[in-house]
Amino acid sequence: xxxxxxxxxxxxxxxxxxxxxxxxxxxxxxxxxxxxxxxxxxxxxxxxxxxxxxxxxxxxxxxxxxxxxxxxxxxxxxxxxxxxxxxxxxxxxxxxxxxxxxxxxxxxxxxxxxxxxxxxxxxxxxxxxxxxxxxxxxxxxxxxxxxxxxxxxxxxxxxxxxxxxxxxxxxxxxxxxxxxxxxxxxxxxxxxxxxxxxxxxxxxxxxxxxxxxxxxxxxxxxxxxxxxxxxxxxxxxxxxxxxxxxxxxxxxxxxxxxxxxxxxxxxxxxxxxxxxxxxxxxxxxxxxxxxxxxxxxxxxxxxxxxxxxxxxxxxxxxxxxxxxxxxxxxxxxxxxxxxxxxxxxxxxxxxxxxxxxxxxxxxxxxxxxxxxxxxxxxxxxxxxxxxxxxxxxxxxxxxxxxxxxxxxxxxxxxxxxxxxxxxxxxxxxxxxxxxxxxxxxxxxxxxxxxxxxxxxxxxxxxxxxxxxxxxxxxxxxxxxxxxxxx
Amino acid sequence: xxxxxxxxxxxxxxxxxxxxxxxxxxxxxxxxxxxxxxxxxxxxxxxxxxxxxxxxxxxxxxxxxxxxxxxxxxxxxxxxxxxxxxxxxxxxxxxxxxxxxxxxxxxxxxxxxxxxxxxxxxxxxxxxxxxxxxxxxxxxxxxxxxxxxxxxxxxxxxxxxxxxxxxxxxxxxxxxxxxxxx
Numbered sequence: 080x081x082x083x084x085x086x087x088x089x090x091x092x093x094x095x096x097x098x099x100x101x102x103x104x105x106x107x108x109x110x111x112x113x114x115x116x117x118x119x120x121x122x123x124x125x126x127x128x129x130x131x132x133x134x135x136x137x138x139x140x141x142x143x144x145x146x147x148x149x150x151x152x153x154x155x156x157x158x159x160x161x162x163x164x165x166x167x168x169x170x171x172x173x174x175x176x177x178x179x180x181x182x183x184x185x186x187x188x189x190x191x192x193x194x195x196x197x198x199x200x201x202x203x204x205x206x207x208x209x210x211x212x213x214x215x216x217x218x219x220x221x222x223x224x225x226x227x228x229x230x231x232x233x234x235x236x237x238x239x240x241x242x243x244x245x246x247x248x249x250x251x252x253x254x255x256x257x258x259x260x261x262x263x264x265x266x267x268x269x270x271x272x273x274x275x276x277x278x279x280x281x282x283x284x285x286x287x288x289x290x291x292x293x294x295x296x297x298x299x300x301x302x303x304x305x306x307x308x309x310x311x312x313x314x315x316x317x318x319x320x321x322x323x324x325x326x327x328x329x330x331x332x333x334x335x336x337x338x339x340x341x342x343x344x345x346x347x348x349x350x351x352x353x354x355x356x357x358x359x360x361x362x363x364x365x366x367x368x369x370x371x372x373x374x375x376x377x378x379x380x381x382x383x384x385x386x387x388x389x390x391x392x393x394x395x396x397x398x399x400x401x402x403x404x405x406x407x408x409x410x411x412x413x414x415x416x417x418x419x420x421x422x423x424x425x426x427x428x429x430x431x432x433x434x435x436x437x438x439x440x441x442x443x444x445x446x447x448x449x450x451x452x453x454x455x456x457x458x459x460x461x462x463x464x465x466x467x468x469x470x471x472x473x474x475x476x477x478x479x480x481x482x483x484x485x486x487x488x489x490x491x492x493x494x495x496x497x498x499x500x501x502x503x504x505x506x507x508x509x510x511x512x513x514x515x516x517x518x519x520x521x522x523x524x525x526x527x528x529x530x531x532x533x534x535x536x537x538x539x540x541x542x543x544x545x546x547x548x549x550x551x552x553x554x555x556x557x558x559x560x561x562x563x564x565x
Numbered sequence: 566x567x568x569x570x571x572x573x574x575x576x577x578x579x580x581x582x583x584x585x586x587x588x589x590x591x592x593x594x595x596x597x598x599x600x601x602x603x604x605x606x607x608x609x610x611x612x613x614x615x616x617x618x619x620x621x622x623x624x625x626x627x628x629x630x631x632x633x634x635x636x637x638x639x640x641x642x643x644x645x646x647x648x649x650x651x652x653x654x655x656x657x658x659x660x661x662x663x664x665x666x667x668x669x670x671x672x673x674x675x676x677x678x679x680x681x682x683x684x685x686x687x688x689x690x691x692x693x694x695x696x697x698x699x700x701x702x703x704x705x706x707x708x709x710x711x712x713x714x715x716x717x718x719x720x721x722x723x724x725x726x727x728x729x730x731x732x733x734x735x736x737x738x739x740x741x742x743x744x745x746x747x
Contacts, residue, residue: 242648
């Protein structure tokens, strides 16, 4: 195709005559190693990093101030009122847990499906999963009211000789999110060990050598080790696959098992999982685009990768839209007047503004990704990612608040408004998230080098020495490739 | 340098295809204590080296079963025996309500078994490795491929093995010693 001949960074052609390369610019093992590890080891930290870090660390400080204020005063500092006992804390919890799902989907499900393009973005997405789950974990911890007995959530023997109620979805949540955080961390770290060894072997400073040396556990790339490592990685992926589907299902049970109109529906588990993947991919893209721009990773995280992500966003966004429609259909078809009212109230009641923000950002604008020009345009996709982030936060807001504020008895209806403490706590959680992202970018390998190397054509032991870049006929012609050579 | 201090002989290759061809010859020569080092897992190397399957999956299965049993017993004992209380007339122990945590703990324990089992079988963490005394070997985690035959291999004879390695078509053969020279 003409476009691929003029711009070597564009590998989004659907022309079946050419096999699209995933890693562009004639990179080899050496250049991949240098590009990724120099960001951590060699490059001077850009000024912009310090500026951003100062801002995000400040926001994190605000988060902890707000939490301290909450602990000293009580949940009255939030905007909760009598029918609306679950406010922003739960909205933020569900929002952040959902964000994490893209990381596990990319690292586990796409691994099982042998999607080679995942290798360029999986490390980043997994890191984001862990940071998002950390942000999520804060909210249920602080919203319990009496924080000094928060350990009652766990089956720990105590002086009253009582145990938690295992038949409650709230307790399932503790186990689901706890397991999810732990398994994600093990998976992320396991994947990172070979790359940490690369950093150890390239580091020049003594301190770096010691730190990366300890973290890499003495990895020397032995094939006898790789053999068990690959087996463990495969099985961890197999374990994480049902796990990621279960986490947001269990989160949705928190709502679905309650007998509140608008919550008590069987569609919740699949609907929540689709929404989680949707929001997670948008968040990966939101951070990945500036990162690949600033750190010169456009050849490794190519337009083809971003286009694939956009296709997933289009698919999951449409599923979410379909779920919204199904909810309305069932509310009408089910013939339950209370349920029917809950949905009419969502779309046309006091929270209609939030509902329509949600529909616009989640269902309408992602449809633009049907057009190839738009889903391969960096500015367009970035703006749409931001929209999805906003829309998915509002989805949780609409579900949580609109159902609670107008339940069965009109005399107890009330309108919920967040207070400044709610708002600052949520902003602070963004600060924490981005602080962790910035530290990750600065100190850990943000692309899975070892895994990227395995998907390069030269990694195949059957590739002849003459065909250094591709070994199949129909690969990008020589003159196109040449453009990318350094 | 005395012979007793010798860890093994190291040879370097430029590409996975050269490494694969050499690995097959080392395997066929009957060596046992030898290894291949590469920056990424080379496809098909298990066969080229003649490595048999690992017992790791069984360890993970064991971990999963322990997790399942622990979750079942914990929920039954805590909610139905030690501190029984009726909520909405639900049974004290009924499978449907207890399945989510049984699932979660099965996954959690399996993941721990996979993680610790894999590092344990690999003998890691290992803080000292004679191979890392070689400057050249540092590229094993970057862009070069190595074969090491250890001195403790019964078939190892310094001169003969050196000649054999040199015939594999890699770079020059390097001696690796147990302790760094300085």
